[in-house]
Amino acid sequence: MNAVSRQRLVVVGNGMAGMRTVEELLARAPVRYDITVFGAEPHPNYNRIMLSSVLAGEKDLDEIVINPRSWYDENGITLHTGDAVVAIDRTAKTVTSASGRVVPYDKLLLATGSNPLMPPLPGLDLPGVVSFRDIADVEAMLKAAQAGQRAVVIGGGLLGLEAAWGLKRQGMPVALVHLMPTLMERQLDVEAGTLLQRDLTERGLHFFTSGQTEQILGTDKVEGIRLADGREVPADLVVVAIGIRPNVALAKQAGLDVNRGIRVGDDMATSDGDIYAIGECVEHNGQVFGLVAPIWEQAKVCAARLAGDQKAAYATPPLSTRLKITGIDVFSAGLLTAEDELDSEVVYRDAAKGIYKKLVIREDKVVGAVLYGDVADGAWYFDLMRQGKDIAAFRDRIIFGQAYADGPGGNSGLDVAAMSDDTQVCGCNGVSKCDIVSAITSKGLTSLDDVRAHTKASASCGQCTNVVQAILSHVTGADAAVAEAMCKCTEHGHAHVRKAIVEQGLKSQAEVREALGWKTEDGCAKCRPALNYYLLCAWPGEYVDDQQSRFINERVHGNIQKDGTYSVVPRMWGGVTTAAELRAIADVAEKFQIPTVKVTGGQRIDLLGVKKEDLPAVWADLNAAGMVSGHAYAKGLRTVKTCVGSEWCRFGTQDSTGLGIKLERMTWGSWTPHKFKMAVSGCPRNCAEATIKDFGVICVDAGYDLVVGGNGGIHLRGTDHLCQVKTEEEVLEYAGAFMQLYREDAWYLERTAPWIERVGLDYVKRRLIDDEAGRKDLYARFLHSQTFAQNDPWAERVQGSEAHEFKSLAMVG
Amino acid sequence: MDWIEIGSLDDIPPRGARTVESHLGQIAVFRTAKDEVFALINKCPHSGGPLSEGIVSGRKVTCPLHNWVIDLGTGEADGPDEGCTNVIPVRQEGRRLLLGLDAHRKAAVA
Numbered sequence: 001m002n003a004v005s006r007q008r009l010v011v012v013g014n015g016m017a018g019m020r021t022v023e024e025l026l027a028r029a030p031v032r033y034d035i036t037v038f039g040a041e042p043h044p045n046y047n048r049i050m051l052s053s054v055l056a057g058e059k060d061l062d063e064i065v066i067n068p069r070s071w072y073d074e075n076g077i078t079l080h081t082g083d084a085v086v087a088i089d090r091t092a093k094t095v096t097s098a099s100g101r102v103v104p105y106d107k108l109l110l111a112t113g114s115n116p117l118m119p120p121l122p123g124l125d126l127p128g129v130v131s132f133r134d135i136a137d138v139e140a141m142l143k144a145a146q147a148g149q150r151a152v153v154i155g156g157g158l159l160g161l162e163a164a165w166g167l168k169r170q171g172m173p174v175a176l177v178h179l180m181p182t183l184m185e186r187q188l189d190v191e192a193g194t195l196l197q198r199d200l201t202e203r204g205l206h207f208f209t210s211g212q213t214e215q216i217l218g219t220d221k222v223e224g225i226r227l228a229d230g231r232e233v234p235a236d237l238v239v240v241a242i243g244i245r246p247n248v249a250l251a252k253q254a255g256l257d258v259n260r261g262i263r264v265g266d267d268m269a270t271s272d273g274d275i276y277a278i279g280e281c282v283e284h285n286g287q288v289f290g291l292v293a294p295i296w297e298q299a300k301v302c303a304a305r306l307a308g309d310q311k312a313a314y315a316t317p318p319l320s321t322r323l324k325i326t327g328i329d330v331f332s333a334g335l336l337t338a339e340d341e342l343d344s345e346v347v348y349r350d351a352a353k354g355i356y357k358k359l360v361i362r363e364d365k366v367v368g369a370v371l372y373g374d375v376a377d378g379a380w381y382f383d384l385m386r387q388g389k390d391i392a393a394f395r396d397r398i399i400f401g402q403a404y405a406d407g408p409g410g411n412s413g414l415d416v417a418a419m420s421d422d423t424q425v426c427g428c429n430g431v432s433k434c435d436i437v438s439a440i441t442s443k444g445l446t447s448l449d450d451v452r453a454h455t456k457a458s459a460s461c462g463q464c465t466n467v468v469q470a471i472l473s474h475v476t477g478a479d480a481a482v483a484e485a486m487c488k489c490t491e492h493g494h495a496h497v498r499k500a501i502v503e504q505g506l507k508s509q510a511e512v513r514e515a516l517g518w519k520t521e522d523g524c525a526k527c528r529p530a531l532n533y534y535l536l537c538a539w540p541g542e543y544v545d546d547q548q549s550r551f552i553n554e555r556v557h558g559n560i561q562k563d564g565t566y567s568v569v570p571r572m573w574g575g576v577t578t579a580a581e582l583r584a585i586a587d588v589a590e591k592f593q594i595p596t597v598k599v600t601g602g603q604r605i606d607l608l609g610v611k612k613e614d615l616p617a618v619w620a621d622l623n624a625a626g627m628v629s630g631h632a633y634a635k636g637l638r639t640v641k642t643c644v645g646s647e648w649c650r651f652g653t654q655d656s657t658g659l660g661i662k663l664e665r666m667t668w669g670s671w672t673p674h675k676f677k678m679a680v681s682g683c684p685r686n687c688a689e690a691t692i693k694d695f696g697v698i699c700v701d702a703g704y705d706l707v708v709g710g711n712g713g714i715h716l717r718g719t720d721h722l723c724q725v726k727t728e729e730e731v732l733e734y735a736g737a738f739m740q741l742y743r744e745d746a747w748y749l750e751r752t753a754p755w756i757e758r759v760g761l762d763y764v765k766r767r768l769i770d771d772e773a774g775r776k777d778l779y780a781r782f783l784h785s786q787t788f789a790q791n792d793p794w795a796e797r798v799q800g801s802e803a804h805e806f807k808s809l810a811m812v813g
Numbered sequence: 814m815d816w817i818e819i820g821s822l823d824d825i826p827p828r829g830a831r832t833v834e835s836h837l838g839q840i841a842v843f844r845t846a847k848d849e850v851f852a853l854i855n856k857c858p859h860s861g862g863p864l865s866e867g868i869v870s871g872r873k874v875t876c877p878l879h880n881w882v883i884d885l886g887t888g889e890a891d892g893p894d895e896g897c898t899n900v901i902p903v904r905q906e907g908r909r910l911l912l913g914l915d916a917h918r919k920a921a922v923a
């Protein structure tokens with residue numbers, strides 16, 4: 001090691017600002033410094049922003065690590081985690097850590113972030129009071145949520161709202177106390193703040209606005225809070241999220257110039273020229289920081305300075321905010337309201353759709369934007385703002401967004417070409433347009449996934465996905481949303497491939513690859529399952545299913561679990577079972593020592609934790625009792641949920657159970673582009689939840705309402721109403737025809753909800769309602785393909801098919 | 814190193830895999846479309862997923878749990894993911910398959 005010539009850089013704070021600076025520095029001057037990093041937290045550097053998503057259950061902790069420990073190793077960085085620096089000796093130029101390490105530096109970088117602001121309230125030190133800043137806080141909150149407790153969040157800003165929403169998602173009853181009359185008053189005007197409160201109230205949060213917390217109640221643990229007006233709110237967990245304060249203790253003690261934050265100049269140096277500071281702990285021109293976008297700029301400047309560039313200078317860019325609550329779209333930047341008569345406001349409201357947009361305009365320039373409900377144009381307004389662009393030419397249309405502002409024949413959608421290179425596209429990861437463009441061109445990326453993997457853009461909260469997609473399309477010149485290549489093996493999109501299979505009569509995967517010029521000999525894990533499905537759908541009875549192109553679940557007809565065991569779900573027609581079936585299930589569970597027996601959300605029973613080698617024997621026993629595979633693993637028909645209906649229920653209008661069973665008998669075994677679920681409810685009370693199914697039936701006095709395209713999951717989508725029919729036969733016909741249309745039309749892994757969003761409900765109606773002959777043809781094709789599909793895969797395997805799957809080849813050593 | 818016979822090429826479906834139990838833990842033995850055979854410790858470098866259950870294409874296998882793509886020859890994950898699983902030497906004699914195992918150095922593979 002030639003340590004002689006290298007200078008020593010010590011970084012205090014292993015967080016987002018510190019490590020971003022180190023990354024920038026390594027890119028510029030990889031060998032200039034021997035770097036030592038101290039972090040008070042026991043973790044490697046992680047994406048603090050995404051703690052909200054971890055709390056909401058949308059991400060795992062290991063998914064938010066930015067720099068894993070191997071990164072430090074590979075770059076020769078010495079990392080001390082769980083060891084805070086407690087003193088700086090500026091004369092000796094050393095730092096001392098809590099564990100007693102003394103490390104000399106030539107340059108020191110302070111990146112200590114900030115501390116949560118804690119109000120001076122009685123009871124603040126009770127167990128059960130937490131802040132929302134780091135992994136430890138989130139772990140404490142998740143633990144409280146698991147214990148089924150109640151929460152109060154104090155603070156209705158970004159952090160408080162995200163905490164409240166996360167806890168709510170974890171199943172806790174949550175009340176939020178906010179000092180001001182409206183939420184997020186620093187980022188939103190009154191109107192948007194009010195809409196936000198309304199929407200979150202609808203989602204089950206309780207609000208106490210204009211609420212001043214006076215005391216945290218409890219004796220040896222938190223029991224609730226009391227407000228100044230005397231109201232009390234019970235709680236077992238109190239989250240305090242009223243703000244942050246720069247963490248300056250260490251700098252102050254070292255005698256650096258400190259005001260609210262550690263004072264730095266445009267060069268990011270503190271009052272000691274060998275000590276730099278960056279991130280939330282600093283104050284620049286009287287301003288302190290709480291968002292990552294300006295911090296990424298600071299990191300660039302600081303790294304350049306450390307690398308020897310004497311000119312790099314920092315200036316705070318305009319900032320924008322977004323709220324990371326799935327399904328709630330909020331954007332704000334610049335001024336919230338007109339400040340004087342020179343400013344004017346342009347406002348658009350669509351109360352029915354819950355959309356509100358306001359722009360603040362000064363001398364024909366955008367100086368502020370508040371968007372609620374529709375934030376698609378946020379990036380565009382923000383860019384106009386940053387560039388100080390004169391908008392006189394489209395001022396009258398600007399509020400309708402870029403597509404209209406450009407006028408007829410103009411560029412619809414995002415004008416990527418006009419976006420400046422340094423526009424920050426992904427705020428979570430600090431990725432600019434030019435980073436994305438250069439990754440696409442230098443690495444030849446063609447899909448959104450690739451761009452994500454290489455640049456991290458849109459890999460965190462995903463709110464900038466549209467912009468990233470638009471940039472990709474712009475650079476590759478393809479309308480990627482429509483023609484995005486299936487995978488790296490081909491340039492062709494799904495639509496083209498499906499069409500070619502039918503029109504050119506391609507009957508095997510090899511033929512498809514040959515005819516369409518695949519770049520790989522035998523495809524990949526993305527295109528093979530898709531081709532296999534397309535061929536199966538196009539040539540029923542003719543094409544031989546390729547087991548090796550199926551995902552493991554579909555190959556062994558069970559769901560692989562995280563420990564490599566499998567789950568087994570027998571079909572329970574329409575959710576109805578018998579004593580004999582239950583007895584057989586109980587026997588199997590005991591005989592094979594199956595650890596978990598669970599009732600699923602699909603009205604049947606899951607046997608979880610079956611060893612792979614036991615699968616055939618388990619199935620044999622279930623088969624013997626008359627049960628077949630429930631295809632709980634398949635891109636195919638899953639369940640048909642039913643309610644009790646007219647047979648028992650005092651409100652039931654039709655035999656929903658019987659109809660559900662008929663539907664399931666007709667459709668089981670079919671393969672579809674993605675999973676397909678149905679439900680039949682006996683009356684509009686809809687106990688079978690038919691309105692979030694791919695195909696739902698709601699029985700009414702006059703017949704049957706048919707609804708389509710519903711979806712639970714992360715993006716909830718209620719169904720669209722297709723039509724009303726009179727008889728059960730018609731229900732079966734429409735169900736079969738709808739399924740066949742979906743089978744023939746949708747792309748592999750596209751569920752009915754996104755498919756209908758793409759093709760439009762009108763199209764589906766045209767094919768199924770307006771075109772009666774077409775519908776009957778679709779239904780006939782469906783029934784024809786079913787004659788080949790309805791073989792119980794379990795029985796086939798019990799009889800020895802694919803036996804190699806279930807036995808190991810040999811035992812050695 | 815000892816060469817231990819584990820079976821015949823015909824026991825493994827093309828573009829598929831079988832497992833072998835050993836003192837090193839479970840080993841996945843893969844057969845490509847071109848009848849090349851490779852063996853890896855049956856643990857994905859990401860979080861231990863059973864690679865033998867993945868989809869085999871070319872000289873790669875895609876892990877069934879979170880879709881990492883592992884090179885059968887080197888055991889390494891395709892960029893941008895990073896990680897590596899241990900490779901076990903295999904020899905084909907006609908259609909017979911032999912694994913190169915060193916029974917005395919059990920500690921070599923964690």
Ligand code: SRM
Binds near residue numbers: 599638692
């Ligand atoms: C077992 C079950 C949970 C339970 O214990 O209740 C379950 C378990 C899984 N669901 Fe589910 N879902 C189950 C009912 C549901 C429901 C409720 C329903 O069907 O009424 C939904 C919401 C409705 C819907 O599908 O829209 C549901 C929405 C999802 C989603 C989101 C789908 C989407 O399109 O957004 C996924 C993820 C996916 O498929 O990509 C998913 C994925 C999964 C997977 C397959 C995750 C995985 O890849 O390992 C789980 C397999 C566990 C296993 O090994 O058995 N599961 N899942 C339920 C099985 C029902 C059955 O009898 O077949």
Ligand SMILES: Cc1cc2nc3c(=O)[nH]c(=O)nc-3n(C[C@H](O)[C@H](O)[C@H](O)COP(=O)(O)OP(=O)(O)OC[C@H]3O[C@@H](n4cnc5c(N)ncnc54)[C@H](O)[C@@H]3O)c2cc1C
Binds near residue numbers: 114133
């Ligand atoms: C839940 C949450 C959601 C957020 N959402 C967003 C968002 O959507 N958009 C956005 O732009 N910003 C968001 N932020 C803010 C963003 O995370 C911060 O601006 C950013 O992390 C600041 O980086 P930093 O490096 O200055 O501080 P940090 O990331 O906090 O890093 C400082 C590190 O220094 C360590 N440290 C402190 N003192 C010492 C010492 N003496 N010795 C050793 N180590 C020390 C700390 O333990 C900490 O790990 C969010 C923050 C939170 C908490």
Ligand code: SF4
């Ligand atoms: S069963 Fe469904 S909801 Fe439950 S953890 Fe698995 S995927 Fe999520």
Ligand code: FES
Binds near residue numbers: 858
């Ligand atoms: S365990 Fe293999 S990808 Fe996660």
